[in-house]
Amino acid sequence: MPGENVKMEPVGASKQQGEDDGDDYDPHLHRDVESPTTNAETLIHLLKGCLGTGILAMPEAFKRSGMSCGIVSTFLIGILCAYCLNTLVKSQYVICKRLKVGLLTYPESMKVACEIGPKCLNRFAPHAPLIVNIFLIVYQLGICCVYIVFVGANVKAVADYYMPPEKQIALPLFMLIFFIPFLAIICIRNLKLLAPFSVVANIITFVTFGVVCYYVFQNLPEFSKYESFGTLVDYPLYFGTTLFSLQAVGVVIALENNMATPKSFLGPFGVLNIGMGLVTVIYVGMGMMGYWQYGKDIKASVTLNFPPADYLAQAINIMYSIAIYISYGLQGFVPVQLLWSNYIVQRLEDSQHKLRWEYLLRFGCVVVTFVLAMTIPLLGLFISLVGSFCLSALGIAFPAIIELCAYWPDKLGPCRYVLFKDILLIIIGVVGLLAGSYSAILAIVTELTK
Template identity: 35%
Template sequence: MSTQRLRNEDYRDYSSTDVSPEESPSEGLNNFSSSGSYQRFGESNGTTWFQTLIHLLKSNIGTGLLGLPLAVRNAGILMGPLSLLVIGLVAVHCMGILVKCAHHFCHRLNKPFVDYGDTVMYGLEASPISWLRNNARWGRHTVDFFLIVTQLGFCCVYFVFLADNFKQVIEAANGTTTNCHNNETVILTPTMDSRLYMLAFLPFLVLLVFVRNLRALSIFSLLANITMVVSLVMIYQFIVQDIPDPSLLPLVASWQTYPLFFGTAVFAFEGIGMVLPLENKMKDPRKFSFILYGGMAIITVLYISLGSLGYLQFGAKIQGSITLNLPNCWYVGEDGTLGAPGFSKN
């Protein structure tokens, strides 16, 4: 068994691929990323770098993005963007470490790939603490449990978001106007309950879950990203106009509301569970580092810009989702219908 194999050897040997007794674990990981270190080759029918980038963007950009303006309000117009930048740097750094550790154990155990839980288990087995080595399998179980819980929670949020947005737009359809400076709906047309919308979407989402091939799913991610980009262009086009004086906003908010910001920001950077599956299914995994750092840079800039501009535009009136602050004019109000599948499909 691979578990026994790790325990029969000196744990210090697992800090790098070619580490000497005098080298530290951190030095070993640095050596691992050198040009002569281990490189994993993917399958011939794996995903291309573009398909992987599409999946990476979709797995990170979701409904949390729309709540970032309120999160910035809870942190302050200065503290909020700076905190988002720090959280983004920490997130991408940890993603990079996760990929390096997975490569390391693939090499040591002669495996084609390892998942998130296996990487944690093998890492604990290489620990100098005997208790962690003896209970390493519980590390894998713990990670798998929290991955299931978090992904289930994310999917529930997206499901509710999708249904509520369609319900809201359909009810407000008769009240839309060409006046984009008025955020009031004239006539509401009552429709069915949101739970009935969920039931209507359920068969299509269940069928989508059965598609396990990332190459086949790339078309759905691409379509979702296109609708999301169009929606974001509409949002940016509205929030950059006539921005009020930013000096009226607090640079740093109360420490009592900062945990609310932190929770929303962590929820927004939700894609670490997809890092290894995406890298494992690449046709050329050697390009994944470029995709990871480039994609996360795009995501972090998007988060900071939308969060800051949304708060600057609406100030203390910003709501839980920035779409609730948009007027019901025909081209901005329909942004909810257009963008809901893009923000929800993950």
């Protein structure tokens, strides 16, 4: 991962260096990037990273929030996500400038932030990288679980049409059919081998969106019959799903670190804001149109609402499942690398069986994701749980903590507005995590005990 081998200077020395506002050190000029990306390539990667399974779950999210509330709230959450991502990237730049290093990983940034921030946070500095890595690993494994449930549900929808009811297989057992293919793709250690398949997956993704539009725009019912607001109990579930869909904190950090012109990433019309603006508009459109077409009958993935007898619907369910299957290899690569690089390989320095242990780790990750997916085969609620628990912290609370520490104690702006603003963001993140996770777990338990 970028910045993993950065040599950090003692914090005390860094404080002295950082207090010189006239310091000409520019971290962007001290990055060693082998294949930097252009602004256009970065924008394309950003869109690809944000447009995943979450977009097909947005219509169900609108069912939970209500039509008007969903439209407004999705725009507001999109703005919140974009703002927090901007905050994170800016704060990392400030910390890198203070330490005189080219770049830092997210866990490293959190550790240094706790070291240079308020005294009450200093004690958490040694544990900060572990905390961030836990959330990152749980988030990535959660995405893998969502992908398994998505593939199983969509392929099963096609298979069930051709099988009599008494021979249909339950979803958890149906997912088990794909264990070996998922294990095979996560065992690919060289991501370059997946690159051609990723291109195919991207083409399938955009074709799928076109087919979704074909179905959801046909014979729309009266718009006025839909409730403007959902219930307060269901709103945290909507929040978790939308946050899962819109937030791409891991992608954003990696993309900014690998840009040829990283200064173009931020700014009112920078790559980040343009990308997040487009993504938010697309998500609002998908959520509104899907809910408008199918109403209360909307399912966890809008593709499951397509007429099961239509060959086009069957084809798109299979094709998009293939695209998501390919993406599993990419998403699963992240937790494997985090666990292997940070916690395992150091313990195997003298071992002659490192490769064997690495494959065992990959096998273990697949087993964990399959066990969770088969235990909780509820696509929509799983998405909401992952979004609420992981991204409320990674995408909202943690960036606010890093910014507060980066500008602590004398650069918090007039009336220390940065302090109060970041405290508000931390509260939003904590409330979103607790309320969203509780609502999702309660809903999951209710569904499983029916």
